[in-house]
Amino acid sequence: MHTTMAPFTLEFWKEGRTHERRAGYRGTAPEFGDIVLTAPLPRKSTPGSVVSEVRGPSIPTATFETRGIHTEAADLPTLNRSTLRVGDAMVHLERNRFGLTHRARALHFRYGGDHYRLWAVNRKQFVLVRRADDEDPGVSITAKQSGLGGSKKLFVRTTGRALAADIALVTLFAGVDRAPLTRSGAVRAALGRSTRLFAESQY
Secondary structure, eight states: OOEEOOOEEEEEEEESOGGGOEEEEEEEETTTEEEEEESSOOGGGSTTEEEEEEEOTTSOOEEEEEESGGGGGOSSOOSTTEEEEETTEEEOEEEOTTOSSTTTTOEEEEETTEEEEEEESSSSEEEEEEOOOSSOOOEEEEEEEEOSGGGOEEEEEEEEEEOHHHHHHHHHGGGSOOGGGSHHHHHHHHHHHHHHHHHHHTO
16 A cells, blocks of 8 residues: 655664674654664574664564675675565666766665666665556665764654555665765775675784
């Protein structure tokens, strides 16, 4: 069901330590109820991968998983070697790694017959767009992360009428390393992972 939505805010939370650590954002969207993003799930329960998950009583459960040796140095799932699932559906992702602008580097995918595009405004802010078609004018959802440490928040603002899947998706991507969606972010992320992998190999 398409719903006109008021802006909503999710608060950062964190519990546990090392391989049992759980963190993310949680709160309530008036139109869709409670939403909990866990980013990442405890490493103990996802050996060999990094997984973020969003759940809520009125939205489909969605997960973003990354596998590979590079996950040893990743705090969040990355766009490389990734798998997106929404409900029971596996969603194929596409992007232009060599795009010169943020929009050119956007992530494209299709779910439930709808076309989506996710692009970065900057390191903390991103936009999810569901393309208009003959039956639907589409929707644009802007998410912005702010604050530090335990005071971090995720602000979500919707233009148009949203579906439950739209809300699940935009929340989930707050728990994904989106650095490759900007050229400078891609360079920083690659250097950071290389440094951490080198440091860990010395032990």
